[in-house]
Amino acid sequence: MTSAATTSATTTSTSPQSSSVSANLRRAGLTGAAALTAVLALAVPAAAHAEVEADKAQALAENVTLTFVSEAESASAGFREVRVVLPEGIAPADVSLGKAPKGWSLKVTADGYVVGGPALRTGVDAEYQVKVRQLPDADEVAFKTVETYSDGEISRWIELPEDGEEAEQPAPLLKLKAAAPGATPLAPSPSASPTPSPTPSAGATLSTNETTAAEAGEKKDDDGSSTGLLVGGAIAAVLVLGGGAWWLVKRRASVTGG
Template structure:
């Protein structure tokens, strides 16, 4: 008598279901995965108001026939081009500050070679996220623009490199917030402080009035004394002349 083995068909069904599930999961992940960023940025200290921060950028090579020869970056608000200095860069590439960011250019890199470099920023702004819009130029003239920002919850097709920041450390302040002595001397507040207050102005005015009054009194005394002196001298001269006239008549 033969014995049936119902387990084997069930095992086959299980394997088929597992394979189908894996395929479906792979397809779902592939559809749900966001578009890969082709220009990226990282920081050694991703924190708001952090000072002397090193930013590392990577531009992924996409061309099958040319290499990078220039990368241009527009800095986010709060970072001045003069506050950025070059760290590491491809050999022969030079850093040039622009009005809104900087360019890094030099001999073309090899086809398929990523452009990787670093810059140092004096201080990061007080923000939650920073966007570094990047324009890449290949030696054949092809240009890739990674300048788009997410909007309405949708992923950008050509996203700009984004750097998320942690909250600023307690007590951290923007560099240059405290004015220098020279700035203080020429500032409106300094000019205001040098202007006498109403109270001190009133005091000065009263002191000036007292001084004028004292001056007037002294002048009056001097004038009175001079008049008395003139009267005495005049009276003496009159008496002398009268005596002389009397003596002449007796002779």
């Protein structure tokens, strides 16, 4: 009886200690897991603030819809426009605007396009779609993006990863599957580069020169006519004076003879 009671008392006295140790171990495990999670979160680079997705992310795919999202970062202004530099293999003429914020339009540039319009509200992401005639034959394509806010602030997402290291401000990157069997590049589209400012044509310049020459000719003719009139007037005056002198001489001779 004594032995059983002792055993029971021992068990009763050690049980709370075991529970306490188990609880401490659990807490230590949770703390370690939380610390590990925090370390891993710090080690992983921040997500890109400009991203791109495709409904057909495949090399040489045709009529592909690309969706771009620029995350709003400014606390005082909204997006006014987004400029994109197209990767090699996509011509500006091959891009057309799909869904976009109200009032926004697409303007083709020499190396890509600009989508913009009335400024969005502060904190609203800029999301729009463009349709591309064909994607290039590549493993991945980058769309360097420059965002402009209504207060003039500019955010550039144009960096590409180098030597396996993530860029601080990465350009939106689209990974592509291998091209489908038999897929081939389409013929290039006509260039849609911006029309340069109007300049005087050769015909217009020639017309101006002709007008100037005509004016000069008219001035010369006028000068010649004026000179002719002066000379003629002088000759007439000489003749009148000569005739008058002859008449006086003749009259004097007549009077003297009489």
